[in-house]
Amino acid sequence: MTASVAETPMAAPPSRSRAIGVALGSLLLLVLPALATDRYLETATRGLIASLFALAFNLLWRHCRLLSFGHAAYFGAGMFATIHAMRAAEAGSLDLPLPLMPLMGLLAGAVLGLVCGALATIRTGTYFAMITLAISELVHSFGPQFGSLFGGESGLSAMRMPWAGFAFGDARQVYVLVLAWALAGAAALWLFGMTPLGRTAFAVGENETRLRFLGMRTHAVKTATFCASAAASGLAGALLAVANENVDYSIFGGGASAAPVMHTFIGGAGTFLGPVLGAVLLTGFGSIVGQATRLWLLYQGIFFVLVVMLAPGGLAGLVAAGLRRSADGQAAKALRATALVLAGALLVTCAVVFAGETLSEVLSDAYSAARATTGMRFPPVERLGLAYSPLSLPLWAAAAAAFLGGVLLLRRAMRP
Amino acid sequence: MTATLELKGVVKRFGPAEIIRGVDLRVLRGERHALIGPNGAGKSTLFHLVSGHLRLSGGEIRLGGTRLDGRSPAAIARLGLARSFQITSIFGGMSVFENLRLAVLARRRRATVAWRLASAMTDAAEEAVARAEAVRLRPRLDTPAADLAYAEQRALELALTLALDPGVVLLDEPTAGMSAEEAAATVDLIRRTTEGRTLLVVEHDMDIVFRLCDRISVLVNGRVVATDAPAAIASNPDVRTAYLGDAVDA
Ligand SMILES: Nc1ncnc2c1ncn2[C@@H]1O[C@H](COP(=O)(O)OP(=O)(O)OP(=O)(O)O)[C@@H](O)[C@H]1O
Ligand SMILES: [Mg+2]
Numbered sequence: 001m002t003a004s005v006a007e008t009p010m011a012a013p014p015s016r017s018r019a020i021g022v023a024l025g026s027l028l029l030l031v032l033p034a035l036a037t038d039r040y041l042e043t044a045t046r047g048l049i050a051s052l053f054a055l056a057f058n059l060l061w062r063h064c065r066l067l068s069f070g071h072a073a074y075f076g077a078g079m080f081a082t083i084h085a086m087r088a089a090e091a092g093s094l095d096l097p098l099p100l101m102p103l104m105g106l107l108a109g110a111v112l113g114l115v116c117g118a119l120a121t122i123r124t125g126t127y128f129a130m131i132t133l134a135i136s137e138l139v140h141s142f143g144p145q146f147g148s149l150f151g152g153e154s155g156l157s158a159m160r161m162p163w164a165g166f167a168f169g170d171a172r173q174v175y176v177l178v179l180a181w182a183l184a185g186a187a188a189l190w191l192f193g194m195t196p197l198g199r200t201a202f203a204v205g206e207n208e209t210r211l212r213f214l215g216m217r218t219h220a221v222k223t224a225t226f227c228a229s230a231a232a233s234g235l236a237g238a239l240l241a242v243a244n245e246n247v248d249y250s251i252f253g254g255g256a257s258a259a260p261v262m263h264t265f266i267g268g269a270g271t272f273l274g275p276v277l278g279a280v281l282l283t284g285f286g287s288i289v290g291q292a293t294r295l296w297l298l299y300q301g302i303f304f305v306l307v308v309m310l311a312p313g314g315l316a317g318l319v320a321a322g323l324r325r326s327a328d329g330q331a332a333k334a335l336r337a338t339a340l341v342l343a344g345a346l347l348v349t350c351a352v353v354f355a356g357e358t359l360s361e362v363l364s365d366a367y368s369a370a371r372a373t374t375g376m377r378f379p380p381v382e383r384l385g386l387a388y389s390p391l392s393l394p395l396w397a398a399a400a401a402a403f404l405g406g407v408l409l410l411r412r413a414m415r416p
Numbered sequence: 417m418t419a420t421l422e423l424k425g426v427v428k429r430f431g432p433a434e435i436i437r438g439v440d441l442r443v444l445r446g447e448r449h450a451l452i453g454p455n456g457a458g459k460s461t462l463f464h465l466v467s468g469h470l471r472l473s474g475g476e477i478r479l480g481g482t483r484l485d486g487r488s489p490a491a492i493a494r495l496g497l498a499r500s501f502q503i504t505s506i507f508g509g510m511s512v513f514e515n516l517r518l519a520v521l522a523r524r525r526r527a528t529v530a531w532r533l534a535s536a537m538t539d540a541a542e543e544a545v546a547r548a549e550a551v552r553l554r555p556r557l558d559t560p561a562a563d564l565a566y567a568e569q570r571a572l573e574l575a576l577t578l579a580l581d582p583g584v585v586l587l588d589e590p591t592a593g594m595s596a597e598e599a600a601a602t603v604d605l606i607r608r609t610t611e612g613r614t615l616l617v618v619e620h621d622m623d624i625v626f627r628l629c630d631r632i633s634v635l636v637n638g639r640v641v642a643t644d645a646p647a648a649i650a651s652n653p654d655v656r657t658a659y660l661g662d663a664v665d666a
Contacts, residue, residue, distance in 0.1 A: 196521050196537065197530040199510075203518055206507040213467060213505075214522040214580060215493035221528060 017323045022273070029179055038171040042243075045175050047283040048182040049239045050263060054275035055189050056232035057260035061269055063198065064222050065205035066121065067129045070136030072256035074230035077112045077139075078105025078237030079247040080150065086158035086241070097163040102181050102238035109234015110227055117226025121219055124208070136257055143249025155248025158241075178239045185235050190272060192228055201225040233260075262300070266307045268314025277316050295356045302352055310410050318414075340413035347406030351399040357383045362390050420445040420480060420614045421466070421497075421584055427474035428461055428638075435461050437638035438475070443584075448607075448615040450625045453635035459618045460502050462635065463586050466616075467499040468492040479584065498582035502589045502618070504569045506576065508562030512553050515561050515572055516544035519579035544579075550605060551575040567594045574602065578609050585610055587617040591624060603628055626650070 032044055053075055060066045085104040088094035096104075120131040143150050150156070160168040168174060192198045200221050203211050208218050241247050259282075260275070267278025282300060289296040311318050318341065325334040361367055361381045370379050380387045388395060421443040428436035435458045443449045451459050464470040466477055468489040477484040484492055507515050520540045521527040535541070548554050551571040556564060561572055574590050590606060591599035603624055606615070619625050625632060626646045633643040634655050642655050649655055 191533070192530070194533050194535065195530050196526055196532070196534045197528045199514065199518060199534050200521070200527045203507050203510065206509050207505060209469075209489075210501075210505040210507065210576070211518075211522075212489040213469075213493055213499060214519050214527075214576070215490050216522055216527060217488075217490050224528065224530070 017327075018273075029183075033172045033175055041171040041175045043283060043287040045171070045178045045243050046240075046287075047280045048175075048178050049236050049243070050259060050279035050283050051276040052182045052185045052239070053233055053236040054260040054263035054267070054279045055186055055272075056229050056236060058264045058269055058275045059189055059192065059232065060225060060229040061264065062272075063193065063201035063205055064121075064225050066124065066222065066226070067261075068120075068132040068226075068229075068257075069129050069261065070132035070134070070257050071230075071233050071260055072252050072254075073116065073132075073136040073139045074109040074113050074233035075237035075240075075256060076247075076249070076251040077108040078102075078234030079241040079251055080156070081105050081108030081234070082238040082241040083156045083158050083247050086160070086245075087156065089161050090159050098160050098166075098168055098242065099163065099177055099180075101242055102235055105238020105241065106231050106235040109237065110231035113227045113230020113234070114223065117230060118219075118223045121222035121226055133257070136252055136254075140249065140252035143252060150249045151247075153248065155246055157246045159245060160242065174243050178243060181235065181239055185232050186276075189228075189232055193272070197221070197224060262304050264314075266304055266314055268316030268318075268320075270313055271316045271320060274314050274316035277319075278314065281315070293357065295360055298356055299352065306348065306407075306410070310407075310414055337413045340409050344406040344409030344413060347402040347409065349406075351403035351406065354395070354399045355403075358390055421616065422478045423462075423466070423475065424477075425475035426462070426465060426472060426477060428458075428465055428470060429473045434473075435638050436465065436473075439635070439638070439640050441633055441640055441643070443614055443616050444631075445614055446612060447630045448610060448617070448628055450629040450632045451616060451618050451635055452620075452622075452625060452632060457635045458638045459635055460588055463499055463588050463618070466492075467497065467586060493580065493582075496583035497586065498577045498580040498584075499586035500573050500577040500588055500590060502592070504566075504573050506561045506569060506572050509560060511558050511560055512548055512564070512572060513541075513544055513557040516547045516575060516579055517541060519576045520544050520547070523580045547575050547579050550578075550609070552601065567598050570594060571598075571602065574605070578605075582613065584614045585616070587615065587619075589618050589620065591619065591621060599624065 029044075029048075033041060036044065053071070056074075057068060057071050060068055082101050082105040085094055085096060085101055086098075089096055089098075089101070116132075116135050120128055120135065123131060144152060160174075162168065166173055168177065193202070200211070200216060201224075203216075204218050204221055204225075211218050211221075237251075260279075263278035263282055264275040265278070266282065267276060268274025285300060286296060289299065293299075307314060313321070322334040322338060325331070325337075358381055361383050362378075367379075367381070371377065378390050381390045421441075423439050423441040426436055426439040426441075427434065439462060451462070453459055461470065465472055466484065468484065468487055468491070472485045475485075479492075479495055479497055482495060484495070484497070487495075507518065510518070517534070517537075517540055518527060520543045521529075521534075521537070524540065526537065526540065529537075545554065545557065548557055551574060553564075553568060553571055553575065556568060561569065564572065570590065570593055574587065577585065577587065587606065591602050594602060599621070606617070607628060615629075617625075617629065619628075629646060631643060632646055632649045634641050634649065642649060642652050644652065
């Protein structure tokens with residue numbers, strides 16, 4: 001009777017729709033190799049890795065309320081450890097089959113995470129975030145220094161060695177290997193949250209002071225959680241090393257640390273699978289939109305800002321709220337909110353894309369050249385399949401109206 | 417009688433303000449000891465000093481033979497001294513059940529186990545439920561602590577402290593904000609659960625103090641002005657002028 005008492009209620013969707021969602025997602029992951037082309041499989045592989053990384057990052061935030069801005073250090077440590085192990089295997093000095101190589105990344109992340117975590121978790125809040133950032137910047141600055149460790153500008157490469165009849169030569173086999181490890185890693189992170197240590201780590205985020213007066217050494221709890229998070233990050237890095245067969249020290253840069261933060265807060269930090277939603281969405285976005293426009297990082301940034309400002313629970317929070325509403329018999333309300341979100345998002349997207357593309361065209365070298373040849377100060381812009389004056393007042397007014405209207409619709413939809 | 421908890425010349429300054437000004441206090445083993453005094457006398461500050469929340473500016477504190485001052489709150493709790501907070505301090509996002517199971521696991525030194533699921537620890541779960549029952553929170557087991565009514569939160573605060581099975585219990589205004597009936601039930605609970613333990617309690621309700629406690633210390637302006645049995649305190653003229661006023665006559 002007592003064992004069935006619910007765990008802490010969090011911003012989770014109703015359990016049945018969650019189960020359906022997880023089942024559908026797993027099915028998709030399993031049949032993907034049969035359906036997708038190599039390019040999409042490679043994108044999916046990167047999506048899996050980004051998902052695991054974001055889940056690892058969010059372990060620390062969701063439980064201990066510790067925001068790390070330097071998780072690239074542990075991701076990168078996992079990558080380099082794995083590349084070195086793969087090189088050793090290639091040279092014949094290490095007898096570790098490729099499917100087990102990610103363990104090296106896991107280990108490297110755990111060891112570095114233990115040391116850095118013990119240091120960083122002495123502080124909380126902003127100071128913690130700054131320490132993690134400083135640590136990753138420190139590691140980044142070592143990059144160019146130790147050639148044999150980091151491989152300098154060109155980085156280090158290694159080959160996937162065949163094992164037990166698998167050549168690991170094509171995207172399919174790599175995908176399956178990454179999928180297996182990513183699922184194992186995600187399951188381990190999920191289970192962590194249900195162990196006494198995981199529950200205690202959650203209590204740290206809730207009320208660390210009180211926990212001390214229950215006799216808990218909270219610094220040790222935070223260090224252990226940090227270590228687990230870093231280990232899973234190292235595992236994710238290891239998977240990228242296996243998939244890319246190459247790594248250079250730029251992985252320790254700020255961009256790699258920012259990725260799991262964005263994925264987590266766009267997807268939703270309050271639910272376990274929220275970060276996965278964000279990681280899959282942004283990886284897919286980068287892969288598809290990145291082909292169409294150079295501005296995709298800008299669009300991603302604007303998207304991030306809008307989500308954080310309008311939907312603090314992230315996309316998963318929105319979905320969960322909608323599902324809970326329909327479960328409460330307020331399906332019409334949920335439907336209306338969904339329609340509002342979609343309409344608002346469409347308007348904002350149109351406005352932002354128009355402004356972004358027009359400005360980037362006007363500021364391009366090609367446009368300067370067109371200026372010189374036509375002799376006009378503002379010759380027509382040819383973008384988005386249209387030719388229009390960049391000073392067209394009606395167009396800009398429409399864009400501004402669309403943006404404002406869209407934001408208003410979104411705010412409307414978010415209201416409870 | 418031997419003193420379990422002993423304070424000698426304890427001083428606490430916040431910048432230039434001396435809030436605790438040389439407190440000597442002996443809490444005897446197994447007694448229920450009240451600490452009373454007007455608002456701002458320094459009662460909570462004294463609790464913070466004993467429990468390791470604040471560092472002493474001077475003096476020393478012993479539990480049995482062990483020096484407490486300079487130790488961390490966690491270390492002091494592990495030595496068997498548990499405290500509650502005047503300003504409710506619970507785990508708001510966790511259910512009542514999880515709050516109590518956490519305290520039970522902490523006492524059993526099982527709260528950092530990483531190789532078993534918490535739900536598999538059924539004995540801890542059963543104890544958590546029993547402890548909720550004891551403070552009449554059984555019907556609220558699944559409620560997030562933040563959603564409890566104020567008096568319920570006070571009850572959880574108390575239950576968290578008692579779940580540590582401490583040899584020495586410090587309770588800071590355990591019945592504040594409760595209805596008369598809730599307060600009476602709480603006093604009963606305190607009496608039952610502190611049987612054979614040492615209790616130091618801050619309480620403004622004089623009826624409760626006189627009913628519950630064996631001895632009383634009066635703290636005024638950061639100094640203990642009297643320590644005695646309730647009857648003697650009630651008739652102590654210094655105490656009457658300094659603090660009790662008409663409360664005793666009522
Ligand atoms: N951190 C602090 N910094 C400065 N002054 C403080 C601090 N904490 C407490 N004080 C002051 O110390 C004095 C004693 O406070 P304390 O909370 O110990 O009183 P108390 O006896 O518990 O009162 P009450 O009955 O109202 O709970 C008060 O004047 C308070 O303003
Ligand atoms: Mg007080």
